[in-house]
Amino acid sequence: MRAVVLAAGEGRRLRSVHPGPKPLFPLLGLPLIVRTFCTLREAGIADIVVVLGHRGDEVRAALGDGSRWGVRVTYAESPDWEKGNGASVLAAAPHVAGERSWLLLMADHLVTPELVRRVAACTPPEGGVAVGVDFTPARVPDLDEATKVQTDRVTARDAADGGAANQDTRPSVVAIGKDLSAFDGVDCGVFHATSGLLDALRACAEEGRHTLSDGVRRLAAQGRAVACDIGDARWCDVDDPAAVRHARRMLLEQLPxxxxxxxxxxxxxxxxxxxxxxxxxxxxxxxxxxxxxxxxxxxxxxxxxxxxxxxxxxxxxxxxxxxxxxxxxxxxxxxxxxxxxxxxxxxxxxxxxxxxxxxxxxxxxxxxxxxxxxxxxxxxxxxxxxxxxxxxxxxxxxxxxxxxxxxxxxxxxxxxxxxxxxxxxxxxxxxxxxxxxxxxxxxxxxxxxxxxxxxxxxx
Structure with missing residues (x-):
């Protein structure tokens, strides 16, 4: 399986502690994006497409071909990265055109190999997407900034208890966005995608909408977005100094x-x-x-x-x-x-x-x-x-x-x-x-x- 890692953003909220490109922020001895590489490698995925944007030349020079960390890295340039992360996903389209499905991750999200394996094993619907969802929002440190997800989890559980034959009883994504008032989960930044996500993002771009959530929202309206429960797997969106402290604690707590x-x-x-x-x-x-x-x-x-x-x-x-x-x-x-x-x-x-x-x-x-x-x-x-x-x-x-x-x-x-x-x-x-x-x-x-x-x- 191939993985696409978005590393095009500017990372303004980390500037007070790191003047360099956000993907290269050093977290306990390793740049954020290198932690993503190593996590993917531990999960059995070594073929990685990195989408560059802000200060992309510096990121490329620091990472090279990825062989230092046991992975193969190719690069895609996103000229429209400032419009939104959906534009960055579209920049990777030529690299995943022949893939039946592929993983999508954020360079600034700290995740575990177990989380990646769970989402990779969650097959997306035909022409759709599986969204890694943390159904324990209370453990997310900065919930206001998190991308919330509303699902039909209760309905799906009832269908499973009823023994519906040949029916996908995984929760469907009903709504996604940072401003949701009603939600039961949080998007952890790992997706199992198909070409249908690219089609949805292109359609959204034509309407002037350029975020990844726009594309997922469009697929959800068509019944082609499911939620993959990450269970107790840990993760963190490292986007400000408080999140850095949380990420450090998370890593250190896993050492025993x-x-x-x-x-x-x-x-x-x-x-x-x-x-x-x-x-x-x-x-x-x-x-x-x-x-x-x-x-x-x-x-x-x-x-x-x-x-x-x-x-x-x-x-x-x-x-x-x-x-x-x-x-x-x-x-x-x-x-x-x-x-x-x-x-x-x-x-x-x-x-x-x-x-x-x-x-x-x-x-x-x-x-x-x-x-x-x-x-x-x-x-x-x-x-x-x-x-x-x-x-x-x-x-x-x-x-x-x-x-x-x-x-x-x-x-x-x-x-x-x-x-x-x-x-x-x-x-x-x-x-x-x-x-x-x-x-x-x-x-x-x-x-x-x-x-x-x-x-x-x-x-």
Missing amino acids: TPRDGLISRHLNRKLSVPISAALARFAVTPNQLSFATFLLTALAAGLFAAGAFVAGGVVAQVASVLDGVDGEIARLKFLRSRFGELFDAILDRIGDGLLLAGLTYGTYAATGSEWALLFGALALIGSPLSMMIKDRYRAMTGDLYRPDVHDGWVRYLLANRDGRMFVLFLGGILEQGLATLAVLAFTSLTQAVVRLARLKKFL
């Missing part, structure tokens, strides 16, 4: 993952997310961050071995917090890679081994107790089992292992990596090396045994 352990969820993420937000503006890569975190982990291990337990515990916890930053930057800037995941996992396992070896040596040197050697050996055996079980579960089922779903009561044990690092922190500042090794050995092995027993019902 369902796989987070107890300490990551309640402590580490509260520290790592602001760090990632600050680092996003720099050209630092996730792999560089992974290696920097590994060096800190190795330093903590050396401090433990030297008997500096307090310093070792503090550095270990700092490394634990920073261990989340590489993944957050990867998600935030669309830099995830299979090699990066492997590289990070290997460094984590080596780091775990170094920490336990360092603490075992330091404890034995300080106490002379052979229990330190036993507990250290058991902790070394149990340490990699947490990640190994998760990886094997994913390999066998194709699903992520989620501690909150699969672990039962053992999710409260500090046995995942974030928990083990926190135990090392507490043990270090309390200077209780032997007790720390005993706790790590017990929790990691107990978690492995209970997980093995519980997973029988999931496999």
Whole structure:
């Protein structure tokens, strides 16, 4: 499928924070339009037509052919962009003339790959359009400026409950526009269109009307515009400083993952997310961050071995917090890679081994107790089992292992990596090396045994 991205507008309301072209506004390290490119790529769409207008030469020079972000970009010029965004859509007509259907997005709308996939899967009526609609208007921050949509959603639901055979029971668009007083949804800026939208826009242009909403309104009057419910997928129209702040929050709130352990969820993420937000503006890569975190982990291990337990515990916890930053930057800037995941996992396992070896040596040197050697050996055996079980579960089922779903009561044990690092922190500042090794050995092995027993019902 091909996507058309409108990038012709002037963006006057963003001038106070960004003097350049609006599509190139940097949001947490990536220009708005590049975020759109990467979102489309993640949704499986790599063929993109960008419609240029205001300061189009600057936008073209900055983006090139799109290969830097794994997409193919071609350009269309809209000489009449000032008349309205409908004129910009018509400028892309030669590029989508042979397409059965295509996606239409706005360069200044922040959307998720899931939202794009939902609209792409929503087949438009013959010669019509499917409009991505957020049926929860209350979550739209600047509702006055949003394009409202009125649908026959209730009637459509009744038809579906009645089991109407061979009938399209999706809500039809009844009206669309910014000034609607009666509405049940908001246009999120993603459309699944056919050539019928171009025909409608041409007819509107002949009447002196040049907005995209004019074209959709015309199709709605003909019964050829349906609403695609985007569900809980998030989006934001980034058109003023307040919207920029909302967009930043939206992106940062998505950084924690369902796989987070107890300490990551309640402590580490509260520290790592602001760090990632600050680092996003720099050209630092996730792999560089992974290696920097590994060096800190190795330093903590050396401090433990030297008997500096307090310093070792503090550095270990700092490394634990920073261990989340590489993944957050990867998600935030669309830099995830299979090699990066492997590289990070290997460094984590080596780091775990170094920490336990360092603490075992330091404890034995300080106490002379052979229990330190036993507990250290058991902790070394149990340490990699947490990640190994998760990886094997994913390999066998194709699903992520989620501690909150699969672990039962053992999710409260500090046995995942974030928990083990926190135990090392507490043990270090309390200077209780032997007790720390005993706790790590017990929790990691107990978690492995209970997980093995519980997973029988999931496999």
